[in-house]
Amino acid sequence: MLSQQEARKEETRTKILGAAMWAIRTKGFAATTVDDICRHAGVTKGAFFHHFPSKDSMAEAAAEFFGDFANKLFGSAPFQSEQDPFDRFMGYLEFRREILQGTTAEFTCLLGTMVQEVHLSHPDIREACQQSIWGHVETITPMVAEAKAKYAPTAVWTPESLALHVQAVLQGAFIMAKASQKPETAIESMDHLIRYVEFLFSENQENRS
Amino acid sequence: MLSQQEARKEETRTKILGAAMWAIRTKGFAATTVDDICRHAGVTKGAFFHHFPSKDSMAEAAAEFFGDFANKLFGSAPFQSEQDPFDRFMGYLEFRREILQGTTAEFTCLLGTMVQEVHLSHPDIREACQQSIWGHVETITPMVAEAKAKYAPTAVWTPESLALHVQAVLQGAFIMAKASQKPETAIESMDHLIRYVEFLFSENQENRS
DNA sequence: GGGATAACATACCGACCAGTTGGTATTTAT
């Protein structure tokens, strides 16, 4: 049971992290100022530093926040009710393709954006980003593993490497969409990825041990 | 014929752009200061602003510089002498996998790093990055088109979309390598990509019109 | 060789930014 105070604190914290998420996705981590975040969140700087000891540690929290946000989004998506593991995996991929709409800041990944900037200069933030990305991979690897056991048990690739590859393609697709300012560029990459996965689970492939 | 002065100017300019390339790949664009670049290039701030009117316009030049650098690297790589277009394309992919070694700053792409940060805030830099990326794609699309004409003439995908997909996978692989601090993560994605391309040009695929 | 110009160098400035300080309002515990 949350007290009135605790509930309010949590709300403010969420407002800050949400604003940070938006700002970092549009401008990058280094270019977003604490004042930017406060302005968007509708709080003062005092509140910000009451909740987080530094901008950097807020970024760590934002990485975790975004990871939880994403896992909730995909965890409650319609494809999860598919019975067959391959159908579920394909549903995941098609769902990820479908949400490539609107502005880049809306469908783009905070973790990829941030880790790219800070991977050498801010070890703690990098670590937090990796945790969140690999945490998401852990939620989809079982699905891939089940599908593999059923449809491609002798294939040479591992379920985890495929799950990681999916994330890599998405991250790359985001960059290409940002460069071209067209979500279509990202969608076309997802089409290639989906074609690849269909091949991996089809019967006439040759990559067996 | 370059005069002594012009040659020296070009050299200093190159030193600055080289230093910028290194700094931006390790820290990102916003976090690298003009002083950083000058220190690494061994020039003073006066020299920097003699060559470039602003940090932003230097970034545009750096994007072009990196694009030329990459095209020279791949243009003179051994795989270019392969006769068969498919072999040449596979040689390109394997070459790109092979150079995924050393520190992330060494094999990573300046354009992807920079465009991610500035795509909304600095339209001119974004444009320059897109030009360089798409410029590289233009150099490999003919190779893909030839290979397709020879081995997969009726396939539904276009050569350009595949060339773009290759860049997307690489960009994503870079991000994953940065997040995990292991080049192997990127290499595994390249393995999946290579397997996909082999499939596209094999005979038993089903994606024909 | 000398005047013009391009290629640097140094010292500095105003704006900005992460973080602090010292306080107030609200909630909680007794």
Add this chain to the structure above:
DNA sequence: ATAAATACCAACTGGTCGGTATGTTATCCC
């Protein structure tokens, strides 16, 4: 009811950064 603690606020600070103003030196052209 009241004291303690928590949540929040506004003004300020020390340092940093992009850019400039003002030299100084090397090269070029005649």
